[in-house]
Amino acid sequence: VRRATLADVEVILGHRRSMFADMGFANEGELDAMVVAARPVVADGLRDGSYQAWLAEVDGRVVAGGGVAIVGFQPTPFEPTARRAWILNMYTEPAFRRQGLARQVLESIIEWCREQSFRSVFLHASDAGFPLYQSEGFKPTTEMRLLLE
Ligand SMILES: CC(C)(COP(=O)(O)OP(=O)(O)OC[C@H]1O[C@@H](n2cnc3c(N)ncnc32)[C@H](O)[C@@H]1OP(=O)(O)O)[C@@H](O)C(=O)NCCC(=O)NCCS
Numbered sequence: 001v002r003r004a005t006l007a008d009v010e011v012i013l014g015h016r017r018s019m020f021a022d023m024g025f026a027n028e029g030e031l032d033a034m035v036v037a038a039r040p041v042v043a044d045g046l047r048d049g050s051y052q053a054w055l056a057e058v059d060g061r062v063v064a065g066g067g068v069a070i071v072g073f074q075p076t077p078f079e080p081t082a083r084r085a086w087i088l089n090m091y092t093e094p095a096f097r098r099q100g101l102a103r104q105v106l107e108s109i110i111e112w113c114r115e116q117s118f119r120s121v122f123l124h125a126s127d128a129g130f131p132l133y134q135s136e137g138f139k140p141t142t143e144m145r146l147l148l149e
Pocket residue numbers: 018019020022023064090091092093096097098099100101102103104124125126127128129131132133135
């Protein structure tokens with residue numbers, strides 16, 4: 001597992017697209033539009049450090065990855081700083097699943113967050129990701145969502 005650099009933007013965008021496709025988002029047009037909109041956001045985040053990413057390589061080829069976005073947020077009792085760490089883009093290519101790669105990426109992210117003195121780390125879990133996060137100690141929260149269209 002290694003840290004991602006600006007040179008890895010397209011790999012990260014590929015993971016993000018495949019992650020949503022595997023989660024059941026079947027509209028290719030919407031997935032393509034998301035990639036176009038996400039490209040500068042991911043690149044800017046890698047450039048200014050507000051997005052940190054890790055990639056897992058097998059035989060010199062990236063097959064899994066994930067990252068953490070640091071976003072501004074009003075302080076809470078469990079995160080008294082004005083920022084929040086959100087894990088994003090967790091993805092392992094199908095042929096390389098169940099080999100512990102996502103766990104290695106996740107543990108690298110959690111370790112980095114500890115080093116940065118975060119008191120908590122957030123994510124939205126897919127059905128496929130839920131067991132992994134649960135086994136690392138993540139607990140479901142009370143978050144709700146209202147879709148406006
Ligand atoms: C979720 C995902 C990233 C897991 O990647 P992975 O590299 O296969 O995960 P790991 O091999 O590190 O799995 C670690 C543990 O998670 C659990 N786990 C992973 N996949 C699982 C599955 N399909 N069913 C049940 N438990 C699973 C197991 O506890 C596993 O440990 P074990 O193999 O020793 O039993 C991968 O399945 C994926 O890319 N899915 C599609 C995209 C997605 O849903 N991403 C997550 C968005 S939140």
